[in-house]
Amino acid sequence: MRPPAEVRVFLLSLLAPGVLYTMNNIPALQEPLPILGMGMVILGSVLLILLLTVQHKTKVDPLFYAFAELSFFCTVGLTNALEQGGFISGFMDFYIQMGEPHLSSAYAVMMSYWEGVVHFILFLTIIHRMFARKCYRSLSLLWTGSSIANQIVLIPGVVVGKYGSNIRPAFWRNIPFFLVPFWAAFVLFSRQRQMPIVTADKITAEQKKSLLSRPVDLLLSLLLLAAMAFSVFRGFVVLDCPLDTCFTYIYQYEPYLKDPVGFPRVMMLVYFFYALPLLTVLIYGLKTPGCSWMLDWTIFFVGATAQTQWCHIGASLHSRTPFTYRVPADKRWPVITFNVLLATVPMVLALRCHSDPAYFMNPVPVGETKNEKKKN
Incomplete structure (x- = not known):
């Protein structure tokens, strides 16, 4: 009897530390180009093994191969996080030196923990x-x-x-990891959504309510507006806005925003240029009935904000971040609170949309509502 697919993927992923340990002890594989070459070989080998493990299946979702392949690299990420944290040694030295030096930064360590735990469990x-x-x-x-x-x-x-001047060939192995999530998102959004069963009467009744008569939605709209304001403010901060408020914030509250690693600056700009429009659209969805896309986009946004805020908060407090760029001890709790709220509000919004989705369902024509009453 074959073990379940997830067990096979789990066991295959456990080979990653052994591969890293072997490469770490073979000098010939510790040069920039051989590291990139071995990375591509490993990528192809894992895919081949996956094809062999499910060849008896008549129909396999193409997403399976992406998720299973990435599961292998989740354990690579976890290995890196554990080694940078001092829990293990002898696995990633060669790769940090000759492959991707940025993986030793505080941001990358927090990212590796997220990939090795959250993404792995999800897969x-x-x-x-x-x-x-x-x-x-x-x-x-x-x-x-x-x-x-x-x-x-x-x-x-x-x-x-600061790592931009020391980019090695192995850095380009990130290209498929960059493209695959966009491809997966395109596939998933193009598939039909499974809508919950809600009676037409309830949909009609909920969609007649204004925002003022829905206190939870009103509060969520205000919180989203606050998140927008905070995103705009921090966007101005990293763009070197000369206002005294921005100067005070970056030096007394979040000096990590000027860390030369570049990750916090890019993250604030991502919030400014990408999260800000999405927050605006989500507020529109809370105000306008029948926006069924809210059920998908709130989940997508939860994943984005949870990951970025985990890395940002963790890196701003991490010992690998130089002391001058860490959050000051006397400002730690307000800064952490604001950043945690920025991740929590999308979660609460997604929970609200999925626990009572009637307002977001497609409007039901009046004639259809009457016919349903007659049937009952």
């Missing part, structure tokens, strides 16, 4: 549900939001930050 859960013929679209969207946010901060951050 195994999704694969389990995939072969159990259960819905996995929402969990997959959660991952796409998280992964896309990660990549659009990581890659530009490396290029524009």
